[in-house]
Amino acid sequence: MPRIGAATKDRSCLVCGGKTTVAHMGLDVCRACTVFYRRSVGRTYACRSNSNECPIGPDGVNCRKCRYDNIDRVVRESGVLNLGKSSESDVSQDNEPSSSRVDAETTQADPFLTASNQRPILARMRSGYKTMSEIRFISELNLRPNPPHPMEMKLRENQFYPATVMSMNTTNRVFLSAVMPFATSAFPEFDGFRDEQQWSIIKNFFFRFRPFESTWRADKAFPENMDRSNLRTLGSYTTYIASENADIFLSDCPNHNVNIEDAKRLMWNISKEAFVKNRTFMARLKPDLEEFLAIVGIMFWTLEGLQVSEEAVHVSERYRTDILQELHFYYRRNANCSEELGMEDYAARLGELLTLVQIFEVSKGGGSFRIPGHSAMLRG
Numbered sequence: 191m192p193r194i195g196a197a198t199k200d201r202s203c204l205v206c207g208g209k210t211t212v213a214h215m216g217l218d219v220c221r222a223c224t225v226f227y228r229r230s231v232g233r234t235y236a237c238r239s240n241s242n243e244c245p246i247g248p249d250g251v252n253c254r255k256c257r258y259d260n261i262d263r264v265v266r267e268s269g270v271l272n273l274g275k276s277s278e279s280d281v282s283q284d285n286e287p288s289s290s291r292v293d294a295e296t297t298q299a300d301p302f303l304t305a306s307n308q309r310p311i312l313a314r315m316r317s318g319y320k321t322m323s324e325i326r327f328i329s330e331l332n333l334r335p336n337p338p339h340p341m342e343m344k345l346r347e348n349q350f351y352p353a354t355v356m357s358m359n360t361t362n363r364v365f366l367s368a369v370m371p372f373a374t375s376a377f378p379e380f381d382g383f384r385d386e387q388q389w390s391i392i393k394n395f396f397f398r399f400r401p402f403e404s405t406w407r408a409d410k411a412f413p414e415n416m417d418r419s420n421l422r423t424l425g426s427y428t429t430y431i432a433s434e435n436a437d438i439f440l441s442d443c444p445n446h447n448v449n450i451e452d453a454k455r456l457m458w459n460i461s462k463e464a465f466v467k468n469r470t471f472m473a474r475l476k477p478d479l480e481e482f483l484a485i486v487g488i489m490f491w492t493l494e495g496l497q498v499s500e501e502a503v504h505v506s507e508r509y510r511t512d513i514l515q516e517l518h519f520y521y522r523r524n525a526n527c528s529e530e531l532g533m534e535d536y537a538a539r540l541g542e543l544l545t546l547v548q549i550f551e552v553s554k555g556g557g558s559f560r561i562p563g564h565s566a567m568l569r570g
Contacts, residue, residue, distance in 0.1 A: 204264050205257065206246055217264060227261045230254070233478050234410055309516040311376070311509070315483045318372040325368040326427040330361050350411065352435045353425030356442045361426035366396060373490070379505045390496055398489045402550045405468045406482055413473070421465045471549065475542055480520050485546050487513040492547060514540075 203210050203220035214224035235255035238244060244253035246260050331343050334351070353361075369392050374381040380388065404424035412422045412430075425431045431439060477485065491506040491513075498506075521536040 205261050219261065219264065223257070223261055226254075227258065227265070230258045231479055234413070234476070309480075309519060311487065311513055312480060312483050312516050312520070315376045315487055316479070318376040319483065319486070321375070322368040322372040323427065325371075326361070326364055329364045329368075330426060330428040333357075333360055333364070350424070350428055350430045352438045353429035353431050354439055354442045356444065357429055358425050361429065362396075362400075365400070365426065366392065369395065369399075376487070377490070377505075377509065383499075383502060387498055387502060390498065391490070391493065391502070394493065394496055395490045398492070398547075398550045399486060401468065402485070402489065402546065405465075405472045406477065408469060409472045409476065421469060423465050423469065468549065471546075475539075475546075477543060477546075481517065481543055484513050484517040485543055488544070488547055489550070492551075 201210055201218045202208070203223055204218050205223045206220065208220045208222065210218060210220040212221070214221055219227075235253075235258060237255045238253040242256060242259070244256035246253070246257050328343055331337055370388070373388075373392065373395075380391070383391070401423075408423045408430070411424070422430045422432045488510050491509045493502065493506045517540065518536075521540075
């Protein structure tokens with residue numbers, strides 16, 4: 191397969207069949223498909239034919255899900271996984287013709303290609319979140335009673351197991367450990383704070399982020415599961431919670447004084463109330479990756495009620511302002527923003543997104559199931 195630096199000649203895109211003279215991403219993939227692939231990161235598409243096998247190319251169906259899946263397959267089979275950096279070939283001007291099925295969006299400058307320059311905070315957060323996800327994924331699988339072979343530990347969605355009390359205690363420790371490198375890489379100033387101040391901010395973030403990310407990822411993992419009687423949410427990166435699994439969840443509870451039937455009723459009530467409310471709101475709003483990261487950043491730097499230094503307060507205010515400015519820039523530069531996200535005025539959408547901070551502030555105060563052992567883990 192020709193790689194970057196190969197002699198310039200007309201070649202067929204491995205995805206759409208269009209002509210290309212440049213090996214984008216180190217592969218025979220045209221610029222249009224490359225830009226579409228980068229822009230689709232974090233988005234969820236539905237197959238137009240409900241078959242997940244739509245033909246892609248000049249004579250095929252313009253199905254975004256099947257197009258993305260086809261590109262992803264080509265990329266993964268090739269072993270070219272470092273998509274965060276663009277080669278000179280990817281951004282150079284070439285005379286390759288566009289495929290007849292290429293979306294009009296690909297004629298615009300791709301905001302993801304220049305994100306590190308124009309949205310530096312969100313770019314750092316994207317990289318940090320990817321690393322944090324990998325740490326949690328691999329650690330949680332290795333902590334399972336029968337962990338998979340290392341060669342089978344590939345970061346992918348839809349690989350979930352029923353959560354238990356003790357598994358959540360363990361996975362929350364993993365999460366808290368993974369937050370620190372995320373915070374220091376995304377927000378360099380955080381590394382200069384005193385240890386006790388860092389821990390206070392991390393704990394505050396934990397109670398907001400855990401239910402928020404669980405709901406965001408559950409909407410992607412279980413989009414059809416909106417049944418109030420058995421609604422699923424994620425307990426950790428690789429586990430899920432559902433009221434029908436109450437017996438499994440409580441099977442290893444270390445507190446033998448817990449009334450199991452009362453605990454089941456509590457899980458049922460939370461599932462009907464908090465889980466349903468959060469999943470319903472998330473399913474309607476469907477934040478993309480960039481919006482998700484922006485809300486995560488604002489949650490991280492929401493320090494009201496914490497005893498922190500004046501320096502931390504100033505850093506917090508600056509980051510929240512700068513993150514919102516980067517999100518505004520994202521909306522303005524994304525030519526298809528209104529079409530993709532179903533909006534004409536992004537100010538209204540931004541207001542709804544910020545509501546998520548308040549919704550999961552309520553979760554922090556008692557809208558989530560309390561796991562025995564959390565208090566000891568989070569003290570200090």
